[in-house]
Amino acid sequence: MRLLVVNPNTTQGVxxxxxxxxxxxxxxxxxxxxxTATRGVPFIATRxxxxxxxxxxxxMLAAHYHAFDAAIVGAFGDPGLGGAxxxxxxxxxxxxxxxxxxxxxxxxxxxxxxxSATLVPWFEECVAWHGLEKRxxxxxxxxxxxxxxxxxQQEKEQRLIDLANMVATNDRxxxxxxxxxPLSGMANTIKDRVEVPLVDCVVAAVKQAESLVALDVRKAxxxxxxxxxxxxxxxxxxxxxxxxxxxxxxx
Numbered sequence: 001m002r003l004l005v006v007n008p009n010t011t012q013g014v015x016x017x018x019x020x021x022x023x024x025x026x027x028x029x030x031x032x033x034x035x036t037a038t039r040g041v042p043f044i045a046t047r048x049x050x051x052x053x054x055x056x057x058x059x060m061l062a063a064h065y066h067a068f069d070a071a072i073v074g075a076f077g078d079p080g081l082g083g084a085x086x087x088x089x090x091x092x093x094x095x096x097x098x099x100x101x102x103x104x105x106x107x108x109x110x111x112x113x114x115x116s117a118t119l120v121p122w123f124e125e126c127v128a129w130h131g132l133e134k135r136x137x138x139x140x141x142x143x144x145x146x147x148x149x150x151x152x153q154q155e156k157e158q159r160l161i162d163l164a165n166m167v168a169t170n171d172r173x174x175x176x177x178x179x180x181x182p183l184s185g186m187a188n189t190i191k192d193r194v195e196v197p198l199v200d201c202v203v204a205a206v207k208q209a210e211s212l213v214a215l216d217v218r219k220a221x222x223x224x225x226x227x228x229x230x231x232x233x234x235x236x237x238x239x240x241x242x243x244x245x246x247x248x249x250x251x
Contacts, residue, residue: 001027001029001030001031001069001070001210001213002030002031002033002067002068002069002070003022003026003030003031003032003033003068003069003070003071003072003206003209003210004033004034004035004061004064004065004067004068004070004071004072005018005019005022005032005033005034005035005071005072005074006034006035006057006060006061006064006071006072006073006074007034007035007036007037007074007075007181008037008040008044008053008054008056008057008060008073008074008075008079008080009036009037009040009041009042009043009044009053009075010036010037010038010039010040010041010042011036011042011043011149011150012036013149013150014036014074014149014150014181014182015034015035015036015074016034017150017181017182017184017185018034018074018181018184018202019032019034020185021184021185021200021202021203022034022072022202022205022206024185025200025202025203025206025207026206026210027210030206030210032206033068034074035060035064037053037056037060039056040052040053040056041053042149043149044075044077044079045116045118045119045122046118046121046122047121047122047125050075050077050079050122051079053075053077053079053080054079054080054083055080056080057073057075057079057080057081057083057084058080058083058084058087058240059236059237059239059240061080061084061087061088061092062087062237062239062240062242062243062248063237063239063240065088065090068090069090069091069213070090070091070092070093070209070210070212070213071084071088071090071091071092071093071209072092072093072094072095072098072202072205072206072209073092073093073094073095074095074181074202075095075181076095076096076099076114076119076123076126076179076180076181076201077096077122077123077125077126078094078095078096078097078126078129081094081097085225086225086226086227086228087227087228087243087244088243089219091209091212091213091217093205093208093209093212094205095181095184095201095202095204095205096123096126096127096130096179096201097130097205098201098204098205098207098208099177099178099179099199099200099201099204099205100112100127100130100132100135100136100177101130101132101204101208102199102204102208103135103175103176103177103197103199104132104135106174106175106197106199107173107174107175107196107197108135108174109135109136109137109172109173109174109175110135110136110137110173110174110175110176110177110199111136111137111138111139111140111167111168111171111173111175111176111177112127112136112138112139112140112176112177112179113139113140113141113160113163113164113167113176113177113178113179114139114140114141114142114178114179114180114183115141115142115146115152115153115156115160115180115182115183116141116142116146116180117141117142117143118141119141119179119180120139120140120141123139123179124139127139137167137171137172137173138167138171138173139179140163140166140167140171141163142156142159142160142163144159149182150182152182152183153182153183153185153186153189157186157189157190160178160183160186160190161190161193161194164176164190164194164196164198165194165195168194168195168196169195173196174196174197175196175197175198175199176194176196176197176198176199177198177199177201178198178199178200178201179201181201181202183200184200184201184202184203185200185202186200187199187200187203188200227246228244229246230244230245230246231244231245232244232245233245
């Protein structure tokens with residue numbers, strides 16, 4: 001199986017981290033490749049950032065998906081996920097989606113915790129987009145600055161442990177989801193210091209992508225994720241424009 005991890009922000013260090021965690025989680029027969037956005041923002045934190053990241057995600061997937069069996073959108077808010085499912089024939093999994101639905105298999109309610117309060121409104125809307133508001137006990141974040149995106153989990157480790165235990169006690173969360181690509185790999189490091197199960201979204205996304213490939217399902221010809229009708233465009237990335245025109249036989 002060939003798996004593509006797409007990082008829709010421009011921080012190569014985040015991609016390197018995602019890649020390392022994904023490779024460690026993947027089955028021996030799964031080959032993981034990762035790519036970084038060449039334009040956009042270094043850190044997707046707001047609705048506007050997510051719209052930009054969604055466009056970049058579609059462009060990157062359009063250019064590279066032919067060589068892969070499945071793809072992962074490597075940002076917690078899953079920018080571009082719905083559009084990618086409409087356009088492409090391969091399974092596409094979002095980090096948030098994989099983490100949230102995995103949490104639902106481990107407990108009745110979950111909380112999402114993250115490292116920046118700026119992320120909370122977008123993450124709350126992501127939970128709602130996936131239809132999981134009733135299962136979500138809370139979305140909480142540290143309300144403080146951090147020095148480095150790539151080192152934030154080490155810098156804020158104890159504070160995040162305290163926050164995870166707080167939502168388990170005060171918000172009655174059965175499971176805690178670590179929200180944000182920079183927190184990938186952290187669950188395994190701190191799980192013995194948190195009183196409820198922790199979900200690592202990258203690990204969840206890799207295992208769910210592998211499962212979807214194993215299911216060997218076809219691309220929808222009906223429903224809300226069937227291929228859109230052919231459409232011309234102006235000024236778009238050529239690979240994406242080709243898919244929109246329905247000139248790409250594999251889409």
